[in-house]
Amino acid sequence: MRFEDALLESHHSSLRHAGICLEWERCRGYRFGVCGALGDREFAELHRLSQPLAFTAREMLFEQGEPATSVFNITSGSARLYKLLPDGRRQIVGFALPGDFLGLSMADRNAFSADALTPLAACRFQRRGFSNFIDTKPHLLRRLHGMVSHELSLAQDQMVVLGRRTAEEKVASFLIGLRKRWARLSPSSVTIPLPMTRQDIADFLGLTVETVSRMLTRLAREKVILIVPDGVRLLDVARIEALAES
Amino acid sequence: MRFEDALLESHHSSLRHAGICLEWERCRGYRFGVCGALGDREFAELHRLSQPLAFTAREMLFEQGEPATSVFNITSGSARLYKLLPDGRRQIVGFALPGDFLGLSMADRNAFSADALTPLAACRFQRRGFSNFIDTKPHLLRRLHGMVSHELSLAQDQMVVLGRRTAEEKVASFLIGLRKRWARLSPSSVTIPLPMTRQDIADFLGLTVETVSRMLTRLAREKVILIVPDGVRLLDVARIEALAES
DNA sequence: CGTTGAGTTGACCATCGTCAACAGGAGTGG
DNA sequence: CCACTCCTGTTGACGATGGTCAACTCAACG
Numbered sequence: 001m002r003f004e005d006a007l008l009e010s011h012h013s014s015l016r017h018a019g020i021c022l023e024w025e026r027c028r029g030y031r032f033g034v035c036g037a038l039g040d041r042e043f044a045e046l047h048r049l050s051q052p053l054a055f056t057a058r059e060m061l062f063e064q065g066e067p068a069t070s071v072f073n074i075t076s077g078s079a080r081l082y083k084l085l086p087d088g089r090r091q092i093v094g095f096a097l098p099g100d101f102l103g104l105s106m107a108d109r110n111a112f113s114a115d116a117l118t119p120l121a122a123c124r125f126q127r128r129g130f131s132n133f134i135d136t137k138p139h140l141l142r143r144l145h146g147m148v149s150h151e152l153s154l155a156q157d158q159m160v161v162l163g164r165r166t167a168e169e170k171v172a173s174f175l176i177g178l179r180k181r182w183a184r185l186s187p188s189s190v191t192i193p194l195p196m197t198r199q200d201i202a203d204f205l206g207l208t209v210e211t212v213s214r215m216l217t218r219l220a221r222e223k224v225i226l227i228v229p230d231g232v233r234l235l236d237v238a239r240i241e242a243l244a245e246s
Numbered sequence: 247m248r249f250e251d252a253l254l255e256s257h258h259s260s261l262r263h264a265g266i267c268l269e270w271e272r273c274r275g276y277r278f279g280v281c282g283a284l285g286d287r288e289f290a291e292l293h294r295l296s297q298p299l300a301f302t303a304r305e306m307l308f309e310q311g312e313p314a315t316s317v318f319n320i321t322s323g324s325a326r327l328y329k330l331l332p333d334g335r336r337q338i339v340g341f342a343l344p345g346d347f348l349g350l351s352m353a354d355r356n357a358f359s360a361d362a363l364t365p366l367a368a369c370r371f372q373r374r375g376f377s378n379f380i381d382t383k384p385h386l387l388r389r390l391h392g393m394v395s396h397e398l399s400l401a402q403d404q405m406v407v408l409g410r411r412t413a414e415e416k417v418a419s420f421l422i423g424l425r426k427r428w429a430r431l432s433p434s435s436v437t438i439p440l441p442m443t444r445q446d447i448a449d450f451l452g453l454t455v456e457t458v459s460r461m462l463t464r465l466a467r468e469k470v471i472l473i474v475p476d477g478v479r480l481l482d483v484a485r486i487e488a489l490a491e492s
Numbered sequence: 493c494g495t496t497g498a499g500t501t502g503a504c505c506a507t508c509g510t511c512a513a514c515a516g517g518a519g520t521g522g
Numbered sequence: 523c524c525a526c527t528c529c530t531g532t533t534g535a536c537g538a539t540g541g542t543c544a545a546c547t548c549a550a551c552g
Contacts, residue, residue, distance in 0.1 A: 105395035149351035155401035160337040162408035163452030206409030
C-alpha cells in the first residue's frame with residue numbers, strides 16, 4: 001500500500017467512526033496553517049463555511065485562467081500545481097501537502113492549474129464567504145499575508161534552483177525541501193514519500209525524466225539515498241545537504 | 247546622457263524648486279503602488295513617517311540575511327534584487343523600478359540583497375512605524391496583500407521562464423516583461439531602457455553573458471529589435487511577443 | 493594615453509536533452 | 523489464470539543547446 005493510500009485509508013476509517021468531527025480535528029491539527037491564528041470559536045465559525053470534498057488521483061481541483069471561486073485547505077493527500085505553455089511544455093510551480101492552503105493570492109483568476117497526485121481530501125470555502133470572514137478578522141489577514149510572503153520566499157528560492165543549479169544539485173535540493181515539509185507532518189518518518197512521478201519532479205526542476213532518473217540512480221549508487229517504492233530514504237544527510245546548499 | 251541620469255536630473259532640479267514637496271508629488275504619482283489605496287489625509291500621514299534617501303549606483307539598499315528593518319518605496323532610478331550562492335553563483339530575483347515597494351514580505355530577515363543599478367531615490371520607512379500604520383488601516387493591509395500576491399504571480403511566471411524556455415525565448419520574454427513595466431511609467435517611450443548589464447540579465451534568466459549577448463545580436467540581425475545605448479527598441483513587436491508567449 | 497570594465501564574437505566542449513530499447517507492475521479481458 | 527496493453531522508470535548512444543575560454547573593440551575615466 002502506498003503512503004498516501006494509507007493516509008487516506010486511516011482518514012476514511014476515522015470518518016466512519018467520528019463523522020464530520022474528524023474533519024474538524026484534522027483542520028485544527030494543522031496549527032501552522034491559516035487556522036493556527038484562530039481561537040476555538042473563530043475556528044468553529046470558519047469551519048461552518050467549509051465544505052468537505054474528496055478527489056480521486058488525477059482529478060482537477062481548479063484550472064489555470066478560470067475565475068477563482070474557491071479556497072482550498074488540503075486535509076490529506078497531495079496535489080501538483082502547474083502552468084502549461086501553449087506547446088505543451090509544463091512547469092510545476094509547487095506541490096501541495098496536507099495543511100497547505102490554495103487560492104490565498106486573491107487574484108480573480110487562477111494563475112495555475114491544480115490536480116490531485118493521490119486520493120485527496122480538502123475543505124473548500126467559497127471565496128466570497130472566506131473573504132467576508134477575513135474582513136472581520138484583521139489578525140487573520142495578517143496571517144494570510146505572512147503565508148503568501150512565505151510562498152513568495154519559496155518561489156524565489158526555487159528561482160535560484162532553476163536558474164543556477166546543476167541537475168544533481170536540483171534533485172538534492174528537491175529532496176531536502178520535501179523532507180523539511182514532510183517532517184512537519186510526520187516527524188518520525190525516515191522515508192520521504194514521493195507521491196509524484198519522475199516526470200513531475202522533472203517539470204518542477206526544469207529537467208527531463210531521464211536526467212532525474214539518472215541523478216537519483218547516481219545518488220543511490222553512491223549510497224547517498226536509498227530508492228524505495230513511492231519514496232526515498234536519505235542515507236547520507238550531510239552529503240545531500242552539501243549538494244543542496246551548494 | 248543615460249535615461250536614468252536624465253530621470254534623476256529632472257528629479258533633482260525639481261527638488262531645487264519645490265523642496266521636499268516634490269517627493270510628496272513623486273510618491274503620490276504612483277497610484278498603482280501602495281499609496282494608491284490611500285486618501286489624501288492618510289497619504290500625508292504615511293508620508294510623515296518616511297525618510298527620503300539617495301543612493302549612488304552600486305550602493306546597497308540592504309543585504310540578504312540581515313534583519314529587515316526598513317521598507318523602501320523607489321521614487322526614481324532602479325535596483326537589482328539578488329540571491330548569492332556560497333560559491334558566488336548569483337540569481338537575480340527581480341529588478342525594482344520607480345513606484346515599486348521593497349520589503350513588503352514582513353519576514354524578519356531579508357530574503358535577498360538589493361543594490362542600486364543607477365543613481366536612485368527612495369522613501370524609507372522604519373518597519374515598526376510602517377507596521378503600526380497599516381495595523382490601523384485594514385484596507386491598506388489588503389492592498390499590501392494584493393501586491394505580494396502579484397509578486398508571487400510574477401515569481402511563478404519567472405519559474406516557467408527559468409525552467410522551460412530556450413535562451414532566445416528567455417531574452418524575448420525579459421524584454422516584453424520589462425516593456426510592460428516601463429509602459430506604466432512612460433507610456434510614450436518606444437525605447438526600453440536597460441539600466442542593468444548583460445551579466446545582470448544573464449543572472450536573471452539563468453544564462454551566461456555570452457548567450458545573452460548572442461541572442462540580442464541575433465534578434466537585432468533579424469530586425470526584431472534595435473540595440474541602442476542603454477536600451478533596446480522593439481521593431482517587430484508581434485515576432486518578439488510570439489517568442490515570449492511561445 | 494593607459495587602464496578598466498562592458499560588450500561582442502569565435503572556437504571548442506560538456507551538460508543535459510533526445511531517441512530508443514527494455515524491464516516491471518497494474519489493470520483488463522479473454 | 524494468462525496474455526495483453528499501458529504506463530512508469532531505467533539505461534545507453536548520440537547530439538544540440540548553451541557554457542567555457544579567449545581575443546578583441548570600444549567607451550569612460552583618470
